[in-house]
Amino acid sequence: MYKLLLCWRYLRTRYIALVCIVSVTLGVATMIVVNSVMAGFTNEMQARMNGMLGDLILESRSMDGVLDSAAHMAKIREVAGDAILGMSPTMHVPALMYIELNGQLITHQATLVGIDELTYSGVSEFGSYLQHSENREQLSFQLRNGGYDVYDHQVPDRDLVKPRKQMEHAGWPYRRHKAMLQKQRDLQQNPPPLQGGPKAVVDPFAAQAASNDQQQGRDFDPAIETHIGIVLGIGTCSYRDATGVDHFVALPGDDLRVSFPKASLPPEAISEFYTIVDLYESKMSEYDSNFMFVPLRELQKSRGMIDPETGVGKFTSIQIKLRPGANAEQVRDALRNHFPAQFYMVSTWRDKQGPLLAAVQMETAVLNVLLFMIIAVAGFGILAIFTMIVVEKTRDIGILKSLGASGQGVMGIFLGYGLALGIVGAGVGMALGLLFVKYINQIADLLGRLTGQPVFDPSVYYFYKIPTIVDPQTVMWISAGAVTIAVLASVLPARRAARLHPVRALRYE
């Protein structure tokens, strides 16, 4: 009983000991925050990755693809029909894009993806990342007549995001306005010849086509026509400044040139004009700045991948969406048995992103080890302070022993004291950590406002908020570890106290 009483009294009167557990508190709080944020990021990242890729991907080893997606999909359905919810053929090809801005060409390397607009949204979250509400329902590669999102639709709270003012006029109005300005500029540079002067040289084919109302051979008029539609990743045509405002170098309605190789030997680069019809934002910067999407059929045509006899095109991969609860690894293995490995690769989205996921996991583990070492260092602080307290309490220990307290009992006081300090330290740390996690975005905002430097730079991460997930089990483990360290640190001083000779302790000055 005296152990409890003395532990309690020491806890309330020795503030120096409370100071020494501040490091335990901070260590526990930091570990909880780091783990929660890392878990949040991992979760967010996994959702985004799975959102862009199908659950399973069947790829041809050749970049020039294989013929007949319909036959392949029929075979896949035959092998694993029950587990499959949807499929969509795609084609990936490395490409260069050229955006013209104020007479300058901006060149960017990206992967051009041919997709089937009818089925692609069914196998991934692609549709929900688009900027036009009608495209989100059903993707169309036609330019819309305005109505593109000014506020990021993926963030429920409009106060959190900066409006994208440039998007207000995107679509046909922007395109027509731009075409008109271009015409005016052309007129200023090449004014029409004065009457009586030499006649301007006119393209006779275009003139003839215009008079007959024919399409072929007519001049392309950007005010009323578009090229083939393309959906750009938002990162390929915009940048975010430090204040979180997005600036666009190209908008829906702009034209751009894309160069990519033809599927022929020797390879031959071709370039096509496309008209931006929408932007997509998966908030994974890796995807957002590396992909652009065009209709699969058009890409097949441009690359010369359509069999002229049958009209069947080639594809490079088939994205497969599985039913919820289906075992992706099992289906993958079944498919691997049916598609020869020298021609096809079958992988789950986790296989594809394995190194990245493993890297994040390793990062978390290393951080945990380092932070736990900080708590261990705090343990030595406790050891030092406790040794001091034992020295200070030498006479009291002698008194207790002279009154019949056993060595074990005296040891119990100091072990109990260590336990109590550990519980207080870990408890306060846990509360602090959980509070910090709960208000982490407000804290980040406040710090950003105080220092003028955003803590969570939205130009690096395409999230507006820091995602967090608190895992109760992790929190319990961290707290238990901290308490254990505090108890372990008090073992040596407690043993020292237990071994004090009562007479020598009583005489201690």
Added chain:
Amino acid sequence: MSSLQTDIPQTAPWVSPHIAPGTRPEGTLLATRDLFKSYRKGPLGIPVLQGIDMTVREGEFLAIVGQSGCGKSTLLHLLGTLDQPDAGEVHFDGHRIDNLPGASRDLLRNRHFGMIFQFYHLLPELTTLENVLIPALIAESTFTYWLRRRHHRRRAMQLLELMGIADRRKHKPSELSGGEMQRAAIARALLAQPRVLLADEPTGNLDRATGEQIMLMLRQLNREQKLTIVMVTHDPWIAEQADRVVRLVEGRIQKV
């Protein structure tokens, strides 16, 4: 005052039941036989006690006097099992106690010996009442103490009233005067109803008048409750008030 003696049951688990009482000379409670003790300082042993033979009778008030460093405190510590002799024996109630295992000696100190010191030795974190309760807190586990807490508190309050410091029960030792602290220490020593009170210079740190009050209290306890008291002092005037005086000179008893 008779109410003070009705309480805590006097069991002595350290005493083997097979040893029949009465193996001691009539009326002797504490005895030493040829006691030697030296302190080690480097390779040399400094002899402190050199063959002490003495007895304390039940109900006796014995004073041990001698100059500083003559070994009187060491003798008291050996009697109270706080220390162990190099040679010789200590007997309590007819049983040898100097060679008992640690746990038994702890129990003996807790139940049968009360100790008071020159510097009072109260725990600074606890109130007066809690200090008085320490022997009971040590003796009981948390649960059994909780069951008997009222009983212990009542007895502690009675002792504080007896010592005249009941109104100081909630004060910390730092808020008490020297005399009050020594009274609290006596109350603590008496809580478990010990059979011997071992006092190490109980007035050594007090002024004359307060010292006299403490002595009055000890004499009263000795007379009215038949409490055996062994007191160490260097003050002849204080020693005079005991029934019997033993003088220690250079580790030997000079005159009984």
